[in-house]
Amino acid sequence: xxxxxxxxxxxxxxxxxxxxxxxxxxxxxxxxxxxxxxxxxxxxxxxxxxxxxxxxxxxxxxxxxxxxxxxxxxxxxxxxxxxxxxxxxxxxxxxxxxxxxxxxxxxxxxxxxxxxxxxxxxxxxxxxxxx
Numbered sequence: 001x002x003x004x005x006x007x008x009x010x011x012x013x014x015x016x017x018x019x020x021x022x023x024x025x026x027x028x029x030x031x032x033x034x035x036x037x038x039x040x041x042x043x044x045x046x047x048x049x050x051x052x053x054x055x056x057x058x059x060x061x062x063x064x065x066x067x068x069x070x071x072x073x074x075x076x077x078x079x080x081x082x083x084x085x086x087x088x089x090x091x092x093x094x095x096x097x098x099x100x101x102x103x104x105x106x107x108x109x110x111x112x113x114x115x116x117x118x119x120x121x122x123x124x125x126x127x128x129x130x131x
Contacts, residue, residue: 003030006125007037012044013118015125019052022087024062034072037128045077047114050087063090067097071105078105079114 003026006015014037016030034046071078080095082088091107098104108114115121 005033005128007044007128008120008123008125010124011118011120012042013047013120013123014044014128015047015049015123017049017052019050020054022050022053022056022058022090024058027058027062027066031066031069031072038072043073043076045079045118046073047079047081047111047118049081049111049114050091051081051083051111053084053087056086056090058090060090060093063094064097067094068101070101071098071103074103077118078103079117080105080107081109081111081114082107083109 003019004015004017007013008015014034018026018030030048038044080091082091088107088109095104095107106114106117108117115123
């Protein structure tokens, strides 16, 4: 998985930043990692930062199927940061399919918007082992 994984333990927020490619394997790995972290640490909020993604190597069918599996972080605030139009569109499609499962994430254009949605001004990010 080509990403950065950080955790703010005080605020219980996981931060994952993808780039430069968004792939099916990376998304599946991230979902599996989130499941392991929830099992080990309990629930937390989540920011998925897609601002460094310059290409999406996933199909819309895959995004829809991934969303229909339901949220790993059920009942937790999940925010996707997607500044580029193509990635924003895929994120919105994901969110709409997740809404049908009853747990829609928030989609924003900037990391500052994500922080504001979670009430964070000075995050204390610490590295997390992604595997």
